[in-house]
Amino acid sequence: MDISARTDYAVRAMLALAAAEGEGPVSVDALARAQGLPGKFLEAVVADLRVAGLVQSRRGAHGGYALARPAAEIVVGEVFRAVSGPLAEVRGLRPQDTSYTGVAEHLPALWVAVRSSLRDVLDRTTLADLLAGDLPAHVRDLLEQPEAWVNR
Amino acid sequence: MDISARTDYAVRAMLALAAAEGEGPVSVDALARAQGLPGKFLEAVVADLRVAGLVQSRRGAHGGYALARPAAEIVVGEVFRAVSGPLAEVRGLRPQDTSYTGVAEHLPALWVAVRSSLRDVLDRTTLADLLAGDLPAHVRDLLEQPEAWVNR
DNA sequence: TCTAAATCCGATCGAGTCAGTAGGAAATTA
DNA sequence: TAATTTCCTACTGACTCGATCGGATTTAGA
Numbered sequence: 001m002d003i004s005a006r007t008d009y010a011v012r013a014m015l016a017l018a019a020a021e022g023e024g025p026v027s028v029d030a031l032a033r034a035q036g037l038p039g040k041f042l043e044a045v046v047a048d049l050r051v052a053g054l055v056q057s058r059r060g061a062h063g064g065y066a067l068a069r070p071a072a073e074i075v076v077g078e079v080f081r082a083v084s085g086p087l088a089e090v091r092g093l094r095p096q097d098t099s100y101t102g103v104a105e106h107l108p109a110l111w112v113a114v115r116s117s118l119r120d121v122l123d124r125t126t127l128a129d130l131l132a133g134d135l136p137a138h139v140r141d142l143l144e145q146p147e148a149w150v151n152r
Numbered sequence: 153m154d155i156s157a158r159t160d161y162a163v164r165a166m167l168a169l170a171a172a173e174g175e176g177p178v179s180v181d182a183l184a185r186a187q188g189l190p191g192k193f194l195e196a197v198v199a200d201l202r203v204a205g206l207v208q209s210r211r212g213a214h215g216g217y218a219l220a221r222p223a224a225e226i227v228v229g230e231v232f233r234a235v236s237g238p239l240a241e242v243r244g245l246r247p248q249d250t251s252y253t254g255v256a257e258h259l260p261a262l263w264v265a266v267r268s269s270l271r272d273v274l275d276r277t278t279l280a281d282l283l284a285g286d287l288p289a290h291v292r293d294l295l296e297q298p299e300a301w302v303n304r
Numbered sequence: 305t306c307t308a309a310a311t312c313c314g315a316t317c318g319a320g321t322c323a324g325t326a327g328g329a330a331a332t333t334a
Numbered sequence: 335t336a337a338t339t340t341c342c343t344a345c346t347g348a349c350t351c352g353a354t355c356g357g358a359t360t361t362a363g364a
Contacts, residue, residue: 103170131255148265
């Protein structure tokens with residue numbers, strides 16, 4: 001799992017918008033300055049978020065972007081998919097669309113399990129959760145595993 | 153999570169070797185034919201597995217590769233790391249090495265949780281499990297979630 | 305000792321992705 | 335009209351990815 005700069009920036013921009021909920025639109029420039037991100041690049045990222053319907057835009061002076069829905073109803077997985085496609089792919093295929101013969105017969109089940117476990121984290125954590133540092137119980141359990149914070 | 157051809161091939165080759173446990177070394181050519189993989193490319197993949205100590209090689213006629221440990225003691229996560237590095241990275245950094253300010257303050261916890269959930273699948277499933285189609289109970293639970301097998 | 309079968313090693317290739325930049329058209333507010 | 339801001343297209347340089355080629359080295363067996 002390689003979380004790209006693109007995806008990282010998208011989540012951070014969404015968090016900044018979540019923090020500004022109800023305060024009118026925020027410009028890309030303001031978002032970029034707030035999180036220290038390259039403005040022009042962020043512009044393209046936010047464009048993806050708009051196409052996906054996660055944010056609304058207003059052009060012109062005093063324009064900018066705002067969340068299309070309340071932060072408590074937008075899940076991190078949606079942000080991922082908007083800017084970098086499906087959560088899990090195997091050689092460009094969806095996990096359940098892979099097919100193997102012989103000894104690898106049961107591999108698709110493993111790939112589906114991988115996707116399912118990612119969903120359990122990313123599709124259950126909302127922007128509001130993340131902003132408050134109040135992650136879902138099941139996600140907190142993952143962090144409390146003995147070696148969760150060290151390399152392996 | 154993009155599971156590359158490289159990683160897919162590595163797991164399939166390891167499964168083929170697991171199936172041939174105790175039967176002497178298997179050549180890359182035999183592995184490639186068994187799973188329908190590009191031979192020369194697989195050669196490079198298997199080389200990574202050797203450097204990581206997951207397989208042992210024997211050169212010359214009747215040479216080939218064999219598992220370095222029993223299939224029941226090799227976990228899929230090891231194969232992943234051998235051929236494609238750490239399970240989870242954020243802009244090239246380990247999850248716990250990321251740092252943010254302001255609204256993104258709690259992001260590292262999410263990244264660590266993502267890695268932890270991947271480990272729960274990949275570091276708990278052995279080659280023997282996968283070969284037998286007998287996945288760990290906790291992994292099977294993931295597959296039984298309502299929409300595990302459909303796109304989202 | 306010769307030969308065939310293998311691993312091993314390095315170089316190369318084309319296509320694509322990735323992070324980031326540049327420039328300007330269109331829209332909106334004041 | 336002027337300033338602001340989204341929107342769109344194009345481009346860059348560096349890197350990755352899947353795959354191939356050619357050959358050096360090692361080994362088993364006839």
